Amino acid sequence: MDDYLEQILHLIKDKGYARAVDISKNLGISQASVTNMLQRLDAEGLVKHEKYRGTVLTDEGQRIALAIIERHETLTRFLRLFGIDEETIYHDVEGMEHHVSRPTLNVIRAVADALEADPELLERVRKEGRLSADPG
Amino acid sequence: MDDYLEQILHLIKDKGYARAVDISKNLGISQASVTNMLQRLDAEGLVKHEKYRGTVLTDEGQRIALAIIERHETLTRFLRLFGIDEETIYHDVEGMEHHVSRPTLNVIRAVADALEADPELLERVRKEGRLSADPG
Ligand SMILES: [Mn+2]
Ligand SMILES: [Mn+2]
Incomplete structure (x- = not known):
């Protein structure tokens, strides 16, 4: 649905x-x-x-659809910070988004915000997790 | 399965x-x-x-089961940092874990590691995201 x-x-x-x-x-x-x-x-x-x-x-349908799209975009924004390839991101997000409660979404948004606001922190997390900065 | x-x-x-x-x-x-x-x-x-x-x-079955449990535990560890109630965490993890690829799991582990290693950072993310420190 x-x-x-x-x-x-x-x-x-x-x-x-x-x-x-x-x-x-x-x-x-x-x-x-x-x-x-x-x-x-x-x-x-x-x-x-x-x-x-x-x-x-309807208004209610629109409200729900916007929440769904917000989940999709927040999860995508978070995963894009770490150079995961777009196909994997899309696949994971399409699956995960149906299982992410409001509190969990808020956590992911807060973490994405913090990492976007602090490139040094992001770089440190990438390095310590041995994550690539770029797709591929 | x-x-x-x-x-x-x-x-x-x-x-x-x-x-x-x-x-x-x-x-x-x-x-x-x-x-x-x-x-x-x-x-x-x-x-x-x-x-x-x-x-x-079998050995192969055990290998897969361990990977599944690792996904479950890593997702749970990440969400527990932010005071989400246990029932919500369990429900979200049980759904999300089937859709988390290896690269996405590595990202979540790296972020959880970074937040666990740096309580001040964790506190800052919680505050800026208006997330509670404790369940409830
Ligand atoms: Mn979607
Ligand atoms: Mn599980």
Whole structure:
């Protein structure tokens, strides 16, 4: 469900609307499954269908989608500090983001903030952990 | 599969052997499913059944189980630095650990090491992130 809301918000931001065919393509899921899930999200009050516009998020749906994207971006920002390759980061984040509670997300954000604000500290952590500074 | 190997290793460490009934109880999964999974793990060469001892891990099974437990412990150690309550930590770790690649685990270990070695730094990260020092 998270992945759908995330994708719908991305599509709305990019194109102004979210069509089942684009959600299906981006998630690699059949259009029938997408239609099914959209009905479920509609029943839960998270999306609605608007004539001529397609699927849009309700306020509640938008709130949840923004939280999902925030988790994704915070986890990505943290891991990018250490030169992990983008593919591994994306894969780990897509899995981890569904299991990160608000307190854990706050911890990761605080650590990322501290490391970004202090390049010497970051360099020290990288060195002591034998982590590369650059991808590869 | 990870959860089974993790549980089997825990049981062997605690009791010297792993019985299907205990795995079933600890994972909250039916004994039929456990028996099924044990057959699959056996076919993959990760566990074997020994007369009078029950299920034991092969060398390869033990190697994987130790890596799983290392992930669990490193993630837990990191989150414990910030006063997140134990229930939330356990829940997040049980979900996240299946999605943490080796490079990401190395990052989390390095950050946990740096924070443990430098209580002032830890205190600063806690303060700036408005994280509590104690559970609750
Ligand atoms: Mn995501
Ligand atoms: Mn675990």
